[in-house]
Amino acid sequence: MSDLSINFCGVKFRNPLVLASGILGVTASSLKNVIRNGAGGVTTKSIWLNPHKGHPNPTMFGTEHYFINAVGLPDAGIEKAIDEIKPLIESSEDPIIVSIAGGNKQDFVDIAEKIHVVNPQILELNISCPNVEDQFGRPFACVTVDAGELVKRVKEVSKNVPLVVKLSPNVNNIAEIALECEKQGADGINMGNTFGPGLVIDIDIRKPVLHNKVGGVSGPGLKPLYVKKVWDVYSAVKIPIIGTGGILTGEDAIEMMMAGASLVGVGTAVYYRDIDVFSKMVKEISDWCERSGVENLEEIVGAAH
Amino acid sequence: MKSIDKPKVLQIKDIRNENEFIKTFVFEYPLNSKPGQFVMLWLPEMDEKPFSTSYDDGKEFWITVFKVGKFTEKLFDLKVGDQVGIRGPYGNGFKLKVNQHLVMVGGGCGSAPLFSTLREAKEKNCKVDFVLGARTSDLLLFQKRIKDFDNIDLHVCTDDGSEGEKGFTTDVLKRILDEKIVDMILSCGPEVMMKKVSEIAFEKSVKAQLSLERYMKCGFGICGNCTLDPTGLRVCKDGPIFDNEILKNVADFGAYHRDSEGKKEWFGACKVR
Ligand SMILES: Cc1cc2nc3c(=O)[nH]c(=O)nc-3n(C[C@H](O)[C@H](O)[C@H](O)COP(=O)(O)OP(=O)(O)OC[C@H]3O[C@@H](n4cnc5c(N)ncnc54)[C@H](O)[C@@H]3O)c2cc1C
Ligand SMILES: Cc1cc2nc3c(=O)[nH]c(=O)nc-3n(C[C@H](O)[C@H](O)[C@H](O)COP(=O)(O)O)c2cc1C
Numbered sequence: 001m002s003d004l005s006i007n008f009c010g011v012k013f014r015n016p017l018v019l020a021s022g023i024l025g026v027t028a029s030s031l032k033n034v035i036r037n038g039a040g041g042v043t044t045k046s047i048w049l050n051p052h053k054g055h056p057n058p059t060m061f062g063t064e065h066y067f068i069n070a071v072g073l074p075d076a077g078i079e080k081a082i083d084e085i086k087p088l089i090e091s092s093e094d095p096i097i098v099s100i101a102g103g104n105k106q107d108f109v110d111i112a113e114k115i116h117v118v119n120p121q122i123l124e125l126n127i128s129c130p131n132v133e134d135q136f137g138r139p140f141a142c143v144t145v146d147a148g149e150l151v152k153r154v155k156e157v158s159k160n161v162p163l164v165v166k167l168s169p170n171v172n173n174i175a176e177i178a179l180e181c182e183k184q185g186a187d188g189i190n191m192g193n194t195f196g197p198g199l200v201i202d203i204d205i206r207k208p209v210l211h212n213k214v215g216g217v218s219g220p221g222l223k224p225l226y227v228k229k230v231w232d233v234y235s236a237v238k239i240p241i242i243g244t245g246g247i248l249t250g251e252d253a254i255e256m257m258m259a260g261a262s263l264v265g266v267g268t269a270v271y272y273r274d275i276d277v278f279s280k281m282v283k284e285i286s287d288w289c290e291r292s293g294v295e296n297l298e299e300i301v302g303a304a305h
Numbered sequence: 306m307k308s309i310d311k312p313k314v315l316q317i318k319d320i321r322n323e324n325e326f327i328k329t330f331v332f333e334y335p336l337n338s339k340p341g342q343f344v345m346l347w348l349p350e351m352d353e354k355p356f357s358t359s360y361d362d363g364k365e366f367w368i369t370v371f372k373v374g375k376f377t378e379k380l381f382d383l384k385v386g387d388q389v390g391i392r393g394p395y396g397n398g399f400k401l402k403v404n405q406h407l408v409m410v411g412g413g414c415g416s417a418p419l420f421s422t423l424r425e426a427k428e429k430n431c432k433v434d435f436v437l438g439a440r441t442s443d444l445l446l447f448q449k450r451i452k453d454f455d456n457i458d459l460h461v462c463t464d465d466g467s468e469g470e471k472g473f474t475t476d477v478l479k480r481i482l483d484e485k486i487v488d489m490i491l492s493c494g495p496e497v498m499m500k501k502v503s504e505i506a507f508e509k510s511v512k513a514q515l516s517l518e519r520y521m522k523c524g525f526g527i528c529g530n531c532t533l534d535p536t537g538l539r540v541c542k543d544g545p546i547f548d549n550e551i552l553k554n555v556a557d558f559g560a561y562h563r564d565s566e567g568k569k570e571w572f573g574a575c576k577v578r
């Protein structure tokens with residue numbers, strides 16, 4: 001049996017597959033269920049300081065080729081998070097990544113400070129959601145100085161909790177942005193959030209399908225674009241990467257790791273292959289390792305460079 | 306059969322007024338839903354919400370809607386020929402075996418998905434006791450249509466005694482279980498009622514399948530809004546029909562559900578329809 005475990009920012013993951021934020025992350029029970037289904041770690045949905053309403057439905061749908069969503073980051077706020085997530089972190093043998101969100105920079109600093117009570121193992125800054133642009137303008141992750149300043153200010157309050165910053169693929173200077181985040185103290189990069197926003201129109205009704213009109217696009221067809229972003233980030237920085245986007249199979253995950261990811265985020269795959277996608281992928285990774293004589297999965301990180 | 310996951314626009318072929326608060330909408334489309342499954346119904350620029358199919362013969366399907374709030378009110382304003390979007394069918398559906406003696410317990414709008422199982426029950430040569438309950442006689446749903454099936458004993462009860470027996474569906478259920486040998490209970494209705502059905506089923510050692518409702522967004526098992534504690538089971542995908550044995554380990558059954566932001570709302574603190 002090959003060793004599939006990964007050390008990420010000093011935290012040990014049983015395998016490299018991490019549930020991406022916003023998928024099956026509403027309750028602690030649901031996150032636990034994902035771990036039972038084979039994930040090496042899970043990410044909570046993005047937590048706000050105060051309750052935040054999402055968009056009305058339709059908030060998401062999928063086709064064979066793509067998945068689009070504009071959930072709008074609904075959340076019941078920090079009180080509920082403490083209720084749900086704190087006991088989860090205390091009782092879980094597998095790492096829980098806590099994702100946080102805010103409307104402006106001060107929101108991020110405030111939630112980062114308050115979320116300490118749950119003792120997060122890893123904190124993830126979601127500064128890249130394309131679905132709240134109307135509310136808050138262009139995501140911070142798309143502007144180098146904004147991303148850097150946020151990392152710096154959050155790092156001041158998050159102290160020694162490893163800080164991962166989740167970046168947007170919707171830029172053409174990803175290396176520069178990632179490098180700035182590293183310089184300002186980020187401990188890891190999640191590359192990345194959804195593409196877009198995109199738009200789907202129903203031709204019978206003659207209206208956009210999503211209530212928010214536009215939404216972030218994910219799904220298998222985008223994998224090459226995500227792999228390239230991870231490749232570029234790996235070339236630019238030394239801090240470890242969670243490669244997220246378009247990953248459906250164990251082979252996809254290995255490809256992402258060869259591009260430079262230490263961990264692999266898995267979200268939309270739950271739609272295409274259901275909740276046990278994690279155990280299926282672990283098996284696929286494990287089989288590949290056997291076939292290829294890889295004893296220690298960590299050795300393939302960045303192998304294609 | 307694969308479900309439709311991008312809303313498909315359909316015309317309303319017919320609308321039937323069941324009573325002041327309940328309407329049935331008919332669509333001509335081979336949805337091929339199983340009894341107990343549901344669709345997500347989209348009203349453009351408004352919202353999209355879950356409704357069980359109350360009939361499906363492979364050519365047309367119905368949904369039967371209780372007017373309870375903004376969305377269902379808007380739906381009630383629609384006319385024959387108007388367009389809505391449909392995704393689905395979703396969920397697992399009721400499981401029936403041949404030659405069983407079934408008791409169906411429906412409260413309020415809950416008789417809709419139970420009604421849809423009657424065709425299959427007939428095909429499978431099942432004997433059915435149907436307990437149909439409502440607050441008052443005007444709200445009894447599908448009474449005549451249920452009566453039209455043979456092999457069915459219909460037991461009507463109302464809270465106020467305006468029709469049938471005065472009392473609750475659960476009292477009638479208890480009596481049936483005392484008098485007859487029953488293989489399976491199927492139930493759909495207000496959760497506090499189903500909680501009682503569940504307890505009675507355990508007490509009398511009869512198997513039961515119950516249909517749960519939780520706030521749904523995706524309907525296909527990825528958003529996590531409809532999950533149950535502490536198992537994390539998804540009502541939209543692993544349900545909405547659950548075996549009583551499974552519900553024994555569900556903390557929120559009969560206790561609380563969650564709103565669209567995932568916050569707990571306790572039953573009893575809100576109005577029960
Ligand atoms: C699997 C399933 C099957 C259902 N089948 C039927 C049916 O056959 N007939 C019928 O009349 N109703 C059915 N419902 C309930 C129906 O979805 C709600 O009555 C409807 O969404 C209410 O919307 P509203 O705006 O009119 O009322 P609101 O005032 O918004 O809400 C009234 C109640 O409906 C619930 N509700 C609101 N939105 C949702 C949502 N997105 N998902 C789940 N519950 C919601 C609320 O929690 C509240 O308890 C079903 C629900 C589920 C989960
Ligand atoms: C329904 C849905 C909800 C999402 N919600 C969040 C969220 O709350 N926070 C976040 O950082 N990313 C969110 N994302 C983005 C995913 O975490 C992930 O970065 C993206 O979908 C690409 O990965 P995938 O192809 O594996 O889904 C969401 C994605 C989807 C499909």
Ligand code: FES
Pocket residue numbers: 520521522523524525526527528529530531532539540541542
């Ligand atoms: S409604 Fe999204 S998981 Fe059930």
